Amino acid sequence: MKFSDAALSAAPQSDHSRKKTLAAACLAHATHDGLSDLVYVFLPVWKDRFALSFTVLSLLRSAYSLTLAVLQVPAAALAMKMARPQQLLIGATLLTGSGWLLGGLADSVVLLGLALVLSGIGASTQHPIASAMVSRAYGREAKKPLGIYNFAGDLGKSLLPAGAAVLLGYLSYKSTVALYAIVSIASALLMWALFRSSENVGAAAAKHKPGDLPGQANPPAFYALLATGVLDSAVRMGFLTFLPFIVRAHGGTLAQTGLALTLVFIGGAVGKFACGWLSESLGMIRTVWVTELGTAALIGVVLWAPLGLALFALPLLGAMLNGTSSVFYGAVADVVDSHKLERAFAIFYTGTIGSGALAPVLYGVIGDHLGVHFVTVVVALTAVLTLVPVMVFASRVRE
The missing domain is CATH 1.20.1250.20 (MFS general substrate transporter like domains)
Structure with a gap:
């Protein structure tokens, strides 16, 4: 936080x-x-x-x-x-x-x-x-x-x-x-x-001065950003929920399932640094376009390519799945009053984590009725849908 x-x-x-x-x-x-x-x-x-x-x-x-x-x-x-x-x-x-x-x-x-x-x-x-x-x-x-x-x-x-x-x-x-x-x-x-043996780091013991940065409140932009984060989290958790079953559908073993998850998580760790650099070079909006469209395309690769190629694509997919969230977190401070950052981040984290918890349930219902492949396509389309609130955010920031 x-x-x-x-x-x-x-x-x-x-x-x-x-x-x-x-x-x-x-x-x-x-x-x-x-x-x-x-x-x-x-x-x-x-x-x-x-x-x-x-x-x-x-x-x-x-x-x-x-x-x-x-x-x-x-x-x-x-x-x-x-x-x-x-x-x-x-x-x-x-x-x-x-x-x-x-x-x-x-x-x-x-x-x-x-x-x-x-x-x-x-x-x-x-x-x-x-x-x-x-x-x-x-x-x-x-x-x-x-x-x-x-x-x-x-x-x-x-x-x-x-x-x-x-x-x-x-x-x-x-x-x-x-x-x-x-x-x-x-x-x-x-x-x-x-x-x-460490010193007390509790909030009740901390003595500090009030913040001195000017406020930059922009509620419409914040809620557009929140919607973007909610959809992005739904994509990430939905894909991770069904990845073991995609690997199994490819004929993969339990060990290969563990390898697949590890490749995604390693890519995600790298993505937090890479997407930060990319955001500085391209800007937030272009970066999100690249990562969300890339996520949708790579989910298609993992779904339909042979297992070997799917495993090869997972680190890059993990970087885009996980790295995009870092871009969102960094943008929160740009559109809320600096004195209300704690509350804004609490709302943002609750929304994204809650989405990650509830979205797999909705995807699960689809998966039960239409199968793993169909629901994974729905997850990929959700990544594309994320671009709608991103465009709203961009328009509000420019105003």
């Missing part, structure tokens, strides 16, 4: 202490984002284990992500009242691990859904708390550390799902899930060790 000048003007910590804060935040981001995207690897397992439809599978995915989306703003509000929000982050990480442990033991789809909700509650604290800690620790020098923090999340998305796909070839489903629950608990303990 991005913070206003008010938050960034807090006095930085000592160098040793802020490095510990950054390390703990990166660990939290990698753990929670990795566990969240672990769901994609287990979707085919759950389908076979419980004989589920695509609609129910999408509901299970949404149980995690929608809980995360809905509770993110309340979690941030609670953290702002705490002198040491590190304790909330550590406890929430333990809760996430407990949810996964329960999920591994679940013998019914209802219990599995409850377990995913429990993990989603724990995951809802990570983004607002960890990013705020890094911002306050580094003050006005926080841009690069926040970049490292964001990259850590993509690293977790790359490593944890890939590891699960490999482990499922040697261990049972229950043993694999239990191992990842242990990873979450170990992460919480390591965060506790890092925070124990």
